[in-house]
Amino acid sequence: FELWVEPPVPVVAHGGSLRLTLRTTCSDPSALGDVETSFLKRLVTAAPGVTVVELLNVTEWDASVLCFYNCGLRRKLVATQLVVYSEAPWGEGGLVTLEPVPPLAVGESHELRCSVAGAAPARNLTVTLRLGGEVAHVETFPRGGGRGTPAGTVTVTWRVRARRRDAGRNATGTERPRPGVPSDNQFIPMSLSPVTEFPADPELEPHVYAEAGEAVTVTCAVGDVFPAARFELALANRTLPVTVSRDGHRATAEVTPSQAGDVGLVCTVTVGPARRRKEATVHVYSE
Incomplete structure (x- = not known):
């Protein structure tokens, strides 16, 4: 006679319960089926050709049980592997x-x-x-x-x-x-x-010469950067209005120093979270 177990791949959550159905082709109405296991169990159904056993509180990882049927003087055994899985909470600090x-x-x-x-x-x-x-x-x-x-x-x-x-x-x-x-x-x-992508420092002419009271154009440039560069030009800590080229690689500003002397010029370029600066000196003279 034949014996098979349903489901063919029993899956149960750790600590959970699982029902196993034993089916047989044995024609003896007095045939007995059961499951040998270390887990607690209870008999759910005992009918000709079918036995249902529920396993309780399955806590052994990757466990196996032995299902059997006695048909007259013959006995059929089927070893059944259980897949015991664990569910972890999903969400903050979850799986x-x-x-x-x-x-x-x-x-x-x-x-x-x-x-x-x-x-x-x-x-x-x-x-x-x-x-x-x-x-x-x-x-x-x-x-x-x-x-x-x-x-x-x-x-x-x-x-x-x-x-x-x-x-x-x-x-x-x-x-x-x-x-x-x-x-x-x-x-x-x-x-x-x-x-x-910001491979090199900005380019700024290190020395700029200007006559007091006259406007001179300064340019700060970068190479191929990603994402688009953001420029800031400052003369003596005062931010200047800038014009950025269509390709985004150059910024220009007009500098009109009012008195003779040396003044600091700083170009700061920001690309994404990266920031680089280049310093120059504007030499202002008067006739």
Whole structure:
């Protein structure tokens, strides 16, 4: 005679209950079926050809039970593995955490760290790191979590190198149980913005010569930067009105010193969170 167990892959939350249905082709109406286990259990149904047993308070990780049927003088055994999983709270301090990403310069690398806490067994877990809509890294844990292994924390790391097109995109850590574990995907986004490219200091003529009372134009320039540069020109700590070129690489201002002497000129350029400055001297003379 034949014996089979339903469900074929029994899944139960840690500390929860689970019903196992034993079905047999044995035609003997007095045939008996049951489950050998260390867990508390109760008989739910005992009918010809079918027996339903409920396991109570399942607390052994990755446990197995022995299902059997006695049909006359014959006995059939089926060993059944249980998948015992743990659900962790989702939300603040919950299941998936992704460490903050600092401001990055284009070409700079940073190690992303995504942690999944309280998930068991780990061998049923898949963690996916996405950058924007692109899958950057997928990791599984085929050797994680064996018999007697409690729920813990697994950490996935991946080194990302900042590119211009990554500005404003999200890095996302996703926890997805493999088939058989009834849990929703959990994910958390973390912005990679700002991503900056500011390879060199601003360019400013170090010595500017001007006659007192006459206007002279000063120019501060940057190379290929990202995102757009913001310029500030100041003469003797007084901010000057500036005009920025259409390509965003140069700013000009008019300087009209009133008396002879040397005056400090400072150009400050901000690109994303990065800020650089260049100093010059305006030499003012009078005839």
